[in-house]
Amino acid sequence: MTRIMRIAVRDYLAYVRTIGFWLSIVLMPVGMSVFGFASTMMDRSSPAPAVAVVDFTGGRYAHALRQAFAAAEPQERPAALLVPAAGGPFPDPATATARLKPLVASRGGAPGSLDAAVIIRPSGDGVAIDLWTRNAADPSLERAVRLAAGDELRRERLEKAGVNAAQLKAIDALKPQITAYSPKAAGERVSLRDKLPGLAGFAMGILLWMVVFTGAGMLLNSVIEEKSSRILEVMLTSASVPEIMTGKILGVAAVTATVLAVWLTLAATVLSLQFPDVAADLASILFTGGMIGYLLLFFVGGYLMFATLYVTVGAFCETTREAQTLLGPMMILLSLPVAFMSQAITHPDSPLLETLSWVPIFTPFMMAARAASDPPAWEVAGTAALMFATTALELWVAGPAFKSGALSTGRFELKVFFASLVRRQT
Amino acid sequence: MGPAAVVLEGVTKRYGGFTAVDDLSFQAAAGRILGFLGPNGAGKTSSIRMMLGLIAPTSGRISVLGEPDASKVRARIGFLPEERGLYRRMTPVSAIAFLASLKGMAPAEARRRARSLLEEQGLGAAMDRQIRSLSKGMAQKVQLLSALAHEPDLVILDEPFSGLDPVNQQSLEAIIRKLADRGATVIFSTHVMQHAERLCDHVVLLAGGRKVFDGSVAEARGAAPRTLVLEGPFDPAAVSDLPGLEGLASEAADGGGVRVTAALRAGAPAQDVLKAAFAKGLDIQRFELKEPHLHDAFIVLTQGAPA
Numbered sequence: 114m115t116r117i118m119r120i121a122v123r124d125y126l127a128y129v130r131t132i133g134f135w136l137s138i139v140l141m142p143v144g145m146s147v148f149g150f151a152s153t154m155m156d157r158s159s160p161a162p163a164v165a166v167v168d169f170t171g172g173r174y175a176h177a178l179r180q181a182f183a184a185a186e187p188q189e190r191p192a193a194l195l196v197p198a199a200g201g202p203f204p205d206p207a208t209a210t211a212r213l214k215p216l217v218a219s220r221g222g223a224p225g226s227l228d229a230a231v232i233i234r235p236s237g238d239g240v241a242i243d244l245w246t247r248n249a250a251d252p253s254l255e256r257a258v259r260l261a262a263g264d265e266l267r268r269e270r271l272e273k274a275g276v277n278a279a280q281l282k283a284i285d286a287l288k289p290q291i292t293a294y295s296p297k298a299a300g301e302r303v304s305l306r307d308k309l310p311g312l313a314g315f316a317m318g319i320l321l322w323m324v325v326f327t328g329a330g331m332l333l334n335s336v337i338e339e340k341s342s343r344i345l346e347v348m349l350t351s352a353s354v355p356e357i358m359t360g361k362i363l364g365v366a367a368v369t370a371t372v373l374a375v376w377l378t379l380a381a382t383v384l385s386l387q388f389p390d391v392a393a394d395l396a397s398i399l400f401t402g403g404m405i406g407y408l409l410l411f412f413v414g415g416y417l418m419f420a421t422l423y424v425t426v427g428a429f430c431e432t433t434r435e436a437q438t439l440l441g442p443m444m445i446l447l448s449l450p451v452a453f454m455s456q457a458i459t460h461p462d463s464p465l466l467e468t469l470s471w472v473p474i475f476t477p478f479m480m481a482a483r484a485a486s487d488p489p490a491w492e493v494a495g496t497a498a499l500m501f502a503t504t505a506l507e508l509w510v511a512g513p514a515f516k517s518g519a520l521s522t523g524r525f526e527l528k529v530f531f532a533s534l535v536r537r538q539t
Numbered sequence: 540m541g542p543a544a545v546v547l548e549g550v551t552k553r554y555g556g557f558t559a560v561d562d563l564s565f566q567a568a569a570g571r572i573l574g575f576l577g578p579n580g581a582g583k584t585s586s587i588r589m590m591l592g593l594i595a596p597t598s599g600r601i602s603v604l605g606e607p608d609a610s611k612v613r614a615r616i617g618f619l620p621e622e623r624g625l626y627r628r629m630t631p632v633s634a635i636a637f638l639a640s641l642k643g644m645a646p647a648e649a650r651r652r653a654r655s656l657l658e659e660q661g662l663g664a665a666m667d668r669q670i671r672s673l674s675k676g677m678a679q680k681v682q683l684l685s686a687l688a689h690e691p692d693l694v695i696l697d698e699p700f701s702g703l704d705p706v707n708q709q710s711l712e713a714i715i716r717k718l719a720d721r722g723a724t725v726i727f728s729t730h731v732m733q734h735a736e737r738l739c740d741h742v743v744l745l746a747g748g749r750k751v752f753d754g755s756v757a758e759a760r761g762a763a764p765r766t767l768v769l770e771g772p773f774d775p776a777a778v779s780d781l782p783g784l785e786g787l788a789s790e791a792a793d794g795g796g797v798r799v800t801a802a803l804r805a806g807a808p809a810q811d812v813l814k815a816a817f818a819k820g821l822d823i824q825r826f827e828l829k830e831p832h833l834h835d836a837f838i839v840l841t842q843g844a845p846a
Contacts, residue, residue: 151580201762237546347686350618351641353610441643520593 118350120484121361121367128368137327138375160253162228164217165198169234174265176241178231179324181261210243217245228256239266267381269399309435311458312397314484318454321477324369324412325419325447332363332420333436336427336442345428347414347518354512362420393470407493408481413476414500419447421504425511428518450478461486472498473503543602544569544664544693544724545590550599552585559585561748563599567741569692572719574735574756576833578841582623583728586745587697589727591618599626604693614643617691621698621728623682627671631657631681634670639688649688650664656684660710664767676707681709687718694718696727700734712738732834742833746841756833763831764802767809770825771814772796783807794822801833803828 128134149155164182168175182193199216203209213230220226231248242262244255271281295307339345348357385392399405426443430436453475457466461483470479471487476496480488540582543566552560560582567573575582575614589601590592592609603609609616625634635653640646657666660680672679679702687694696715700708716737718725735742735756742759744752752759769778775789776796784801792798803809809828816823 116641119637123626123637130628166768236627280549338626341571342627343620343622344624344626346593346620346622347618348641349593349636350609350616516593518589 116356117360117363120348120352120357121363124364125360125367127172127335128331128365129371134368134372138372141372141376142379156190161194162248163196163226164193164229164231165196165227166231167198167206167213167493169206169209169232170240172238173269174233174262177261177265178258181257193229193254196227198230206232206243210245214245217247231258233262240397270485308485309391309395309398310404311432311461311482311485313322313395313404314408314481315454315458317412317479317484318450318457318478319372321412321415321481322447322451324373324416326444328365328369328416328420329423329440329443329447331368332361332423333427333430333440334433335361335365336424337430337433337436338388340428340519341431349516349519354516355508358421358424358508358512358515361424362417364405365420367533404484407484410493410497411477411480411500414497414504415481418473418477418500418507421507421511425507425515425518428515430518447473453483454478457482457484467492471499473500476500542569543567544604546600546602547586547590548600550586550589550596550601552582552589552594554598559748560589560745563745563748563750565743565750565753567724569724570719570722571740572591572715572727572738574723574739574742575726575745576730576735576742576837577728578730581745581841582748583745584697587726587728590695590701591616598638605742612693613691614656617642617686617689617693617694618695619683619686619696619699621701623679623702625670625678625682625685629669630667630669630715631662631673633682634681635685635688638685642689642691652688653684656688657681666846672737675702676704679703680707680710682818683714687714690721690723692723694723694725696725698729699727699747700729700731708734717807732832732837736833744837744840752836759833759836759840760831761836763835765803765809765831766829767801768798768811768827768829769801769821769823770796770798771822773821775799775825777819777821778816780819781812783809783812792825798825 126506132352143400145453166175166178181193182191184191193487198209198213203207203212204522209230209232213227213232216225216227228248231243232243232245234241234243240262242258244258248254268281271284272278276284285508336345344355346443352360381392382461399408412476423443426439426497427436450469453466453469455462457479467488470483470492477500480493480496545567547566549563550560550563551558563582563586579722585594589596590609591822592603601607601609604612604615617811626637627638632650632653633657634789636644636646636649639649640653644652651731654666657713660781662677662680664676665673667695670681683696685700686696690691699711699715703711711735713724715727727734727738739756742752742754742756744759750752752762770792772795775787778784778789778799778801783804784807785804786802787799788801789799803812813823813826816826
């Protein structure tokens with residue numbers, strides 16, 4: 114046990130003393146914040162597009178668009194800025210198009226240039242709208258025009274049918290009152306609190322995926338460094354293979370746990386300051402009824418299962434390049450459970466997910482994501498036992514493979530790797 | 540010879556169809572220095588790995604410090620591998636202390652010991668620098684110290700002199716002698732015979748995975764013939780008739796005349812050759828008997844061994 118701890122502490126300190134460790138602690142929250150606010154920041158930093166509206170229906174639709182584009186609050190940016198159509202009024206839509214099209218095509222910022230031009234003309238019982246825009250990739254303006262013009266068209270028709278403005282307003286305000294109930298929900302009425310277990314399980318699954326993803330690289334590099342510099346050979350004369358493997362796995366686990374502790378503390382602080390009710394509900398869900406224990410069981414088991422595999426593979430690699438070639442297929446394998454995890458939020462009782470929970474590489478992710486469905490105790494115990502048994506089996510067969518790989522100096526050969534796993538001898 | 544620290548009996552190691560070590564038996568006496576000699580590929584590293592318990596023999600029996608399994612006496616063994624390296628970003632003190640702590644030393648004691656060893660070996664100024672900033676010789680010395688910090692009873696060094704400059708080689712020889720003086724058993728492999736000749740009480744010579752010699756350095760030297768050098772203005776053909784000589788080679792001597800070099804047959808007295816030369820009236824200006832070195836014995840003993 115002492116040797117395991119000493120190996121773990123050395124590996125932990127080796128990582129904690131690197132710049133990369135501190136960058137990963139700081140950059141992830143910054144990155145998440147930037148990711149979260151990127152859309153808002155983009156909107157705020159770019160000016161509202163200048164749009165000219167030419168309405169050949171009498172001005173009703175131009176008015177509707179002006180209202181739709183206006184900002185809801187004085188401090189908000191309007192969806193678009195309506196500007197007079199240079200050279201107007203125009204005798205007909207064709208002339209308007211001919212005059213405005215060059216202004217839309219001209220460089221942004223040039224005098225009289227437009228970001229978009231909207232030309233509205235009568236068409237049969239309704240209207241036809243031509244939208245000329247500089248930024249064809251942005252569908253937001255077209256969407257806003259479609260909604261505003263559609264509303265106005267509907268309003269016009271209803272007025273013609275005898276519905277007055279007050280009645281129209283009252284009709285628009287009509288909304289059904291829907292209340293969701295579930296026998297599993299507290300008080301039978303479904304609230305955000307009832308959705309939190311599913312979200313917490315999903316978040317734990319994603320967290321595990323991130324830990325395995327980042328920890329895999331660290332474990333591989335750590336073993337490769339020791340193997341290529343022949344330190345591993347010296348260590349094998351000082352400690353047993355399970356001690357070295359366990360020490361390394363725990364060392365990297367402590368590194369990722371430190372990073373996670375900082376991130377989670379930060380997230381909990383932000384959540385409790387911004388959404389105190391949600392934070393209280395989440396804490397209550399996690400710390401009552403054994404939910405935190407359930408999630409930790411599969412988190413720890415999953416980490417150990419994947420970490421053991423990575424340490425063994427690392428022992429067979431001489432260089433990081435060799436490891437990279439192996440990491441690719443392993444990451445694809447690791448990505449498979451993620452595809453099913455999001456489904457588990459809405460369909461935790463799906464038979465497919467229940468079946469996948471019994472496949473060891475899926476177990477930790479599926480069971481974490483299915484936390485909301487409150488799987489039966491026998492299923493929790495059975496899948497957990499299978500997961501830990503797989504880890505034990507991995508250790509049993511991988512131990513000699515690790516030793517064999519650590520003492521070899523050749524390139525990684527799949528044949529040799531599997532032969533050492535199968536023969537389980539040095 | 541005292542009690543054996545390491546005993547190998549009929550040890551064989553095969554990798555698939557290749558036999559790396561074939562029926563190897565020898566004993567390393569406790570508190571003595573044993574040279575484990577042989578050309579590259581002779582099976583030295585495989586034998587060392589079997590002694591350390593890193594790989595299992597295909598057949599045969601190994602006992603290390605009285606135990607059939609070296610892993611049970613790990614804490615009493617120090618090992619320096621042939622290919623060396625340390626954690627490049629660690630300091631010498633931390634690296635030595637870490638490896639000593641794996642051998643059971645308390646971390647604080649291990650650090651104290653590391654500092655004292657580094658000071659002793661003239662590396663005091665470098666003890667808190669990262670290993671990557673040290674010279675190759677300094678780094679090798681740090682690694683050697685990391686194998687010795689826990690004061691092992693058995694020290695196994697695989698090619699410890701390779702890559703060291705003459706000054707550091709001399710310093711390593713002094714360390715090895717000091718270990719033996721302290722009572723530790725030292726086994727080191729090398730293919731440079733001068734070190735073994737100067738240091739070893741006992742040598743085991745391997746070639747092609749087989750033991751070709753096991754005994755003292757003096758006994759090993761006995762396996763090679765003594766060499767006789769005769770110089771003078773005489774006909775080289777006349778020398779070939781002298782008793783006890785074989786493998787004659789002649790060349791022009793620096794000061795004129797010829798120099799004949801010949802191997803003296805085992806047991807043949809050199810003075811008989813000299814007497815016979817005078818009896819034949821040869822003008823002998825130089826007569827030198829050269830005792831064989833371990834290097835000569837190495838060549839003789841490994842010749843004809845399977846590659």
